[in-house]
Amino acid sequence: MSRALISTGGGRRGEASRGSTVDMSTDLAGIALPSPLLTASGCAAAGKELDAFMDITQIGAVVTKSIMLKPRAGRATPRMSETPSGMLNSIGLQGPGIESFIENDLAWLAQRGARTIVSIAGESVDEYSRLASKLRNVGGFEAIEVNISCPNVADRGQVFACRSESAAQVIQAVRRNSDSRTPIFAKLSPDVTDIVEIADSVIRAGATGVSLINTLLGMVIDTRTLRPALAGVTGGLSGPAVRPVAVRCVWQVRQAFPDVPIIGMGGIRSGQDALEFLLAGANAVSVGTAVFNDPSAPLRIHQELAELLAERGFARAADVISYAHRPEETTPVRSAEDDGGVEDWDFISE
Ligand code: DHB
Numbered sequence: 001m002s003r004a005l006i007s008t009g010g011g012r013r014g015e016a017s018r019g020s021t022v023d024m025s026t027d028l029a030g031i032a033l034p035s036p037l038l039t040a041s042g043c044a045a046a047g048k049e050l051d052a053f054m055d056i057t058q059i060g061a062v063v064t065k066s067i068m069l070k071p072r073a074g075r076a077t078p079r080m081s082e083t084p085s086g087m088l089n090s091i092g093l094q095g096p097g098i099e100s101f102i103e104n105d106l107a108w109l110a111q112r113g114a115r116t117i118v119s120i121a122g123e124s125v126d127e128y129s130r131l132a133s134k135l136r137n138v139g140g141f142e143a144i145e146v147n148i149s150c151p152n153v154a155d156r157g158q159v160f161a162c163r164s165e166s167a168a169q170v171i172q173a174v175r176r177n178s179d180s181r182t183p184i185f186a187k188l189s190p191d192v193t194d195i196v197e198i199a200d201s202v203i204r205a206g207a208t209g210v211s212l213i214n215t216l217l218g219m220v221i222d223t224r225t226l227r228p229a230l231a232g233v234t235g236g237l238s239g240p241a242v243r244p245v246a247v248r249c250v251w252q253v254r255q256a257f258p259d260v261p262i263i264g265m266g267g268i269r270s271g272q273d274a275l276e277f278l279l280a281g282a283n284a285v286s287v288g289t290a291v292f293n294d295p296s297a298p299l300r301i302h303q304e305l306a307e308l309l310a311e312r313g314f315a316r317a318a319d320v321i322s323y324a325h326r327p328e329e330t331t332p333v334r335s336a337e338d339d340g341g342v343e344d345w346d347f348i349s350e
C-alpha cells in the first residue's frame with residue numbers, strides 16, 4: 001500500500017487531486033515502510049485486537065506495548081481517567097514478560113506479516129541489556145523502541161530519560177547487546193528542561209533515532225471522593241491536549257539534528273495532525289489514544305494524510321518531512337494599490 005489512491009468528494013480542491021496518487025512509503029532509519037503511520041506503544045498491545053478492525057499489515061508498523069523481563073500485573077485500579085482533550089493512565093507496565101512475548105506475540109506478528117517495532121522497558125540498565133540480548137537471539141522485528149520515559153514507575157529516578165547520563169547508560173547497554181543492524185529508538189519524556197540535550201546524549205550513546213514524546217506526568221483528583229482519581233495517584237497524560245508539546249519537541253530535535261530519524265507521537269487523531277508532525281520533522285508517526293474510540297484510526301489517518309498531501313501538491317509523503325523548517329520565502333512587496341488601500345497594512349501593524 002505504498003501508493004494511496006485518492007478519491008475525494010469533489011469541490012475545487014477535490015477535483016485537483018481526484019485520481020492522483022501519493023507515494024506514502026517512508027524510510028525510517030533504513031527500514032522501508034509502506035506508510036508513515038504506526039501504532040503507539042501501549043495503546044494496541046501487540047496488534048492482535050486492532051487487526052479485527054483494520055489490516056495491520058497495511059500500516060507502517062505495529063509498535064508493541066513496552067515489555068519487561070518478567071510478567072507483571074501492573075498497578076491497582078482505577079488506572080485511567082478522562083481529562084480535557086486527553087486521558088490520564090497509570091497501567092504500571094502490565095505485561096506477560098519477554099519470554100511469553102517472544103513466543104506468542106512476536107511470533108503472531110511475524111506469522112501475520114506485520115512489521116514490528118518492539119518496545120522494551122526495564123527497572124535497571126542490566127534489565128534493558130538482558131531484554132536486548134533476548135531479542136537479538138530471536139530476531140523477527142524491524143527495530144527496538146527503548147522506553148526510558150514511562151512516568152508510572154516506583155520513583156522518578158527510574159525515569160531514565162529525565163537525565164542525560166542515565167538515558168545514555170540505558171541506550172549504550174541496549175546498543176551493545178543488539179545486532180548492529182537493528183535500529184534503536186530512544187523514547188524520550190517531554191518532562192525535562194531541554195529535550196535537545198537528552199536527545200543529544202542518547203544519540204551519542206548509540207541511538208539510531210528518537211521517539212517523541214512519551215506521556216506527560218499528570219494528576220486528576222476526584223472531587224466526589226476527594227481522593228486522587230487513579231490508584232497510582234499520578235499518571236501519564238496523552239491525547240490531543242499534549243499535541244502542541246509533542247510538535248514542539250519534534251521541531252526542536254529536528255532543528256538540532258537534521259538527519260536523525262524521528263518517530264513523532266502525541267494526540268494524533270487525523271491526517272491533519274499527522275501532517276503537522278511530518279512538517280515539524282517526524283519521519284513516521286504513532287497513533288495512540290485515538291485508537292481507544294476508533295480502532296482503525298491509523299489506517300484512516302493514512303488515507304486522510306494521503307488526501308491532504310495530494311491537495312497540497314505533494315507526490316510523496318517523504319517530501320513533506322521537515323517542510324516547515326524551510327527558510328522563509330521572501331515576502332512579496334505589495335503596493336497600496338494592489339489591494340485597494342492601506343487599511344490592511346494599518347491593521348497588520350496595529
Ligand atoms: C505506562 C507506560 C508509559 O510509557 C506511559 O506513557 C504511560 C503508561 C504504563 O504502563 O503505566
